[in-house]
Amino acid sequence: MRYLILFKALLKQEFILMRRYLFNTIVSLIGIYIIFLLIFFGAHALGGGAPEFGATLDAIVVGFLVWTFALFAYSDLAHGMVREAQEGTLEQLYMSPVGFTWVSLFRIVSRFWVMLTFNIMLLVLMMATTGRWLHLDVVSLLPLIVLTLAGVHGMAFATGGLALVFKRVESFIGILQFAVVGLIAAPVGRFPLLRYLPLAEGNRLIRRVMAEGLSIFELPATDLLFLLANSVLWFGLGFLAFKLLVNVARDRGLLGHY
Amino acid sequence: MTEPVLEVRNLTKVYRQRRGEDVVAVDDIGFIIKKNEVVGLLGPNGAGKTTTIKCICTLIRPTSGSIRINGTDAQRNTRIALRHVAAVLEGNRNIYWRLSVRENLEFFAGLQGIRSGRVRSYIDELIEMFQLKEKERTDARNLSRGMQQKLAVACALVKKTEVLLLDEPTLGLDVETSHELRFALKEMARRGERTIILSSHDMSVVQDICERVIIVNNGKIVTDDQVANLLRLFQASAYRFEIEGRLSKQQERQLEERFEMLKISETDHHTEIEAQLEDGNRIYEVMDILKAGDSRIRSIARKEPNLEEIFLNIVKGGKN
Numbered sequence: 082m083r084y085l086i087l088f089k090a091l092l093k094q095e096f097i098l099m100r101r102y103l104f105n106t107i108v109s110l111i112g113i114y115i116i117f118l119l120i121f122f123g124a125h126a127l128g129g130g131a132p133e134f135g136a137t138l139d140a141i142v143v144g145f146l147v148w149t150f151a152l153f154a155y156s157d158l159a160h161g162m163v164r165e166a167q168e169g170t171l172e173q174l175y176m177s178p179v180g181f182t183w184v185s186l187f188r189i190v191s192r193f194w195v196m197l198t199f200n201i202m203l204l205v206l207m208m209a210t211t212g213r214w215l216h217l218d219v220v221s222l223l224p225l226i227v228l229t230l231a232g233v234h235g236m237a238f239a240t241g242g243l244a245l246v247f248k249r250v251e252s253f254i255g256i257l258q259f260a261v262v263g264l265i266a267a268p269v270g271r272f273p274l275l276r277y278l279p280l281a282e283g284n285r286l287i288r289r290v291m292a293e294g295l296s297i298f299e300l301p302a303t304d305l306l307f308l309l310a311n312s313v314l315w316f317g318l319g320f321l322a323f324k325l326l327v328n329v330a331r332d333r334g335l336l337g338h339y
Numbered sequence: 340m341t342e343p344v345l346e347v348r349n350l351t352k353v354y355r356q357r358r359g360e361d362v363v364a365v366d367d368i369g370f371i372i373k374k375n376e377v378v379g380l381l382g383p384n385g386a387g388k389t390t391t392i393k394c395i396c397t398l399i400r401p402t403s404g405s406i407r408i409n410g411t412d413a414q415r416n417t418r419i420a421l422r423h424v425a426a427v428l429e430g431n432r433n434i435y436w437r438l439s440v441r442e443n444l445e446f447f448a449g450l451q452g453i454r455s456g457r458v459r460s461y462i463d464e465l466i467e468m469f470q471l472k473e474k475e476r477t478d479a480r481n482l483s484r485g486m487q488q489k490l491a492v493a494c495a496l497v498k499k500t501e502v503l504l505l506d507e508p509t510l511g512l513d514v515e516t517s518h519e520l521r522f523a524l525k526e527m528a529r530r531g532e533r534t535i536i537l538s539s540h541d542m543s544v545v546q547d548i549c550e551r552v553i554i555v556n557n558g559k560i561v562t563d564d565q566v567a568n569l570l571r572l573f574q575a576s577a578y579r580f581e582i583e584g585r586l587s588k589q590q591e592r593q594l595e596e597r598f599e600m601l602k603i604s605e606t607d608h609h610t611e612i613e614a615q616l617e618d619g620n621r622i623y624e625v626m627d628i629l630k631a632g633d634s635r636i637r638s639i640a641r642k643e644p645n646l647e648e649i650f651l652n653i654v655k656g657g658k659n
Contacts, residue, residue: 090449
């Protein structure tokens, strides 16, 4: 029961903040849409006449969508932790009798639906702009997105842990945000080893569902199992690093100090 | 006998340094706090007050020693122990600046696993108690510092824990707000609802609210006693001499050489000497010095000490 109450409290907090900062959210949406327009028209100018441009366009839309998902997931969690440490609320979260692990996990889940609403609006805008209406199979996409983002959350947890111990990690967060682009653009087909990195395999499977119109049940079971294992591994590693770093911060009396 | 709610035994915290010597912040301290006791934790900067408080609420891992909260080992069963503790650690921090007063209170109840419906009337009571009624829909960031601090205390209270830890709750507040907050804390202490451990530099706050005081210095406990006992003890040995005119340099030197805790204040017409004389017979030594310099004594009286003087006496003078 305590878990449910905690989850409801976190969800309500997210809802209040989203409603209160709606203008901020809309400005962010417009900003990201403008970036997309620049990429789209840039790509159009470079290879718009080519017969295979349609496939490239699909890849751009899907890649951009996964990038915004990943960027939000990563920066929201990593920056969020830095902000909570600065504001002194991280100590209070740590002191929840439900446990800091659950607080962190519930916070991710409660933020996910805000991120989802934002990205659905962005996707509709992107598809209307490009005229490419992609296959939106929610049953197939939702688990793929969740699994793909799990690895990113692992990275964010590790970064958050580093922020608690080493404090000034904003530039590191910035660099990793660029690394996310690299992970999405990773040529998994040509270099299969790149599949082991977070995001890469998930992005490939999401593209297959959205651009090729496949259902999750039509995807090779080995690919799905690989994605599952990859996500669990990266999330687990990131979370383990986070817990270790929290203990280091507790040892050094740094938790909440910023 | 009232049951202990908090037991701290042989608590030590050493901060390891890569360069230079390790820092011993808390050095083998121990105390037991009973249910509904209101205890002040006093000490100069760097004495180990905040480290002790943060060890109790599990934010800092002790190097050695044990902490039991309501019988639960805080290191081994952290989550169960945390059901019984709430803390305000840095004044006006510890609250969500982008949530309103009421939203903050509801959120912190939820963080503790308490349904907001179950504490609605208590939230109303807290808002009234801390005089935040007019601002209950205002974002915390738009409140004055004093109001933010009151809200932080209210957010700790809404968790309805047996133990409440307050680290410098009146730090940086103006006199009026400090009194308002003090009044609310006193009211809570009077009702005997919570076990409160309060650290503060403001001795008058501790003297006003707490029944017992633990004084720490250099990581060690130097005094642990009831405030009333300390006041009585120091009253018995604190004297004030009023002299006509001024003291000679020789008299001042003699007094300062022979008495450790001495305060001499001069005006145009008279001089006041305040001294801690643990042995009552030493009063004659002071009188001898005064007589030898032909000083006329106007009055000799027992002085009413306050906690600040007692604290300075203990920390600087070594009385324990």
